[in-house]
Amino acid sequence: MRTNEKSRASATLVTPASAPVRRTPAPPAERMIDAPPFPENVKNYINNEQLRANMRHATHTIRAKRSAVAAELPNWEELRTAAEDIKNHTARHLDYYLEQLEANLIKNGAQVHWASDAAEANRIVIALVQAKGVDEVVKIKSMVTQEIELNEALEAAGIAAWETDLAELIVQLGHDRPSNILVPAIHRNRDEVREIFLREMKLYGKAAPEDLDNDPKNLAAAARLHLREKFLRAKVALSGSNFCVADNGTLVIVESEGNGRMCLTLPETLISVTGIEKLVPTIADLEVVLQLLPRSSTGERMNPYTSMWTGVTPGDGPQEVHVVLVDNGRSKVLADTTGREVLRCIRCAACMHACPIYERVGGHPYGSVYPGPIGSALTPQLRGFNSAIDKSLPFACSLCGACAEVCPVKIPLPDILVYLRHRVVEEKKRGHLGLEQTLIGFFGWVMSKGRRFGRFGTMAGLARRVLGKEYLRSLPSLGKRWTASRDLRMPPKSSYRKLWKKRARRKGGA
């Protein structure tokens, strides 16, 4: 299975020596799934003091804004519960709502395509672009297209995909990977952005002004000019979607900069690639999720722009509209009655910004386009528990619970991570001692580098949090080894246990 995936992926990813020069800046050569286990991977990034400072600033700022605007709504908890209910209901009847969405899209002039994995999705998109006879597309930031590595597949087919979100542009021109869902270039400071723009823009389009300084306002203006030319020229745009409304065939995109509106409006053809978990049943359901998303993600009452469109609008915007529904492991996640709760995720990034580990290490060490708590809970389920990084991700967590408190769709992330630790152990019994030791060493090290974590107390207490009670119980030999060598007076974590019991009662409720 793994070898299959690997050879298929490398067939699309690796540019043969004879291939023509690239159209777009090359991203890092190594594949994310080949990353070393999380604790080791962290060491590749944690010594970057700039990154650590940026991450601390970013997480603390966004965290504060989020809690202020969430507190503004007296019915915030009711909204979260409603969103949980809506998304659970949709997932339980996903086959019905997918067919309903498809029928309504077709009725409104859109063409619908289905892809069971990344390779199939990429093939579909490439064929659609080639059918238009063009060799470039403009693109709105989209997590699922990053997940299926669409840009590189397009590049291999001779098609240039231009990222138009400012942060994604910085990442693309910097031959880099995003470190965050919401602020993908948070690991770059203004001087680095200026350097990247001056060096790279002229290679791929309109050059940055020679006297460009490091003022974010001027950097944004340079991006505006560089991209305006591409927007006006592009015949095809690629997007994801934040929500797809089954009962009307409406797709929704929330954004800040207007690059999304450009892509959704100017080109003649629009191809929207969307995960099958993005559905909500009705137009009315949007009132719930569109209140939760902006407040949870950027901490704004509302993001600057939200676009909704229903297939083709005669005389307005793209007259050829495609929607590609992508599974790529989601049905596998859906089959797990505990793990499926992650499919409620609306990709707001609040869990990341709340996470003390993420704050210290940034997004890159997670070896996935989805970092932070949701990344650790989603990535191994999507990709399988085969790679070193995927086996380590459920342990990249101190079980402090901050993520579950802020999640707008109430995903019990710590519970799911503990559950996934079981799955890792089950799926590969041998080797767990080595893993456990590395992890304990790792947390001591991370925390000593960052601010002190007083509440963790002893290393044993930390290990307990890291490994989880259930994990210890399920590994008697490991427990014995521990009790033999250490004084295990770990204070009971009553709140956490309560959570766990509640979970057990609710089992299969997603």
Next chain:
Amino acid sequence: MMGRQEVLDKVRAALVDVVAQEQDSALAPALGRGRSIAPHPAMTESIGASQAPAQDTPPQWEYGQPTAVHDVAELFIDRVVDYKATVERAATEAEIPALVARMLASAGALTCALPAGLDAAWIADGAAAGVQMRWDDPPLSKEELNTISAVVTAASSGMAETGTIVLDHRADQGRRILSLLPDTHVCVIRADQIVTDVPEAMARQEASLRAGLPITWISGPSATSDIELSRVEGVHGPRNLYVIVVG
């Protein structure tokens, strides 16, 4: 089409526990779901799939409810100003032309795009002051629009709590591209179009969406915080947003 069957098969296989639960449960038949569980009327015959799902996890939520806002227009104005937009209140429609002209002048606009269905009276003063008015009839090309400095549109509704303008792109608001390429957007909204918050506004937009109209929500000028989280107003969308609240 192979992909379709494969995805649906995998999804159905993943949901065996749900099917089993429903067969166990006496609740199986459709219970209805708030005001909106019933499939869209056009759906029932066209899909040939399972019936509308039973509401097994009914959301504890009342849709479309207003929030407690004392003065929606005033709150709307406060919130739009928060986004660094310029807002003026007109007591009557008669004040619109002068305000539009003043806003176009303050933005330094020399040319202005107009949706085909805009009230021509609104732009009379601006035209008299020398701003070159370009009606989108016949439709302006994107290259032309890219050289035009401003646009004046009406609105479809507004949300007070979030300071959001809603366009459903009818004739008085114009095609989506019209309010996108020019760098200055002057938007005229009637006070009675403003509702409290997202739920009330969503309920109003439902008819537009059902009619296939696209919708754009605008909450302040375009913005980014992508570089060191420092907020910059204006990236790709209009960098200047002017709003006139009438009544």
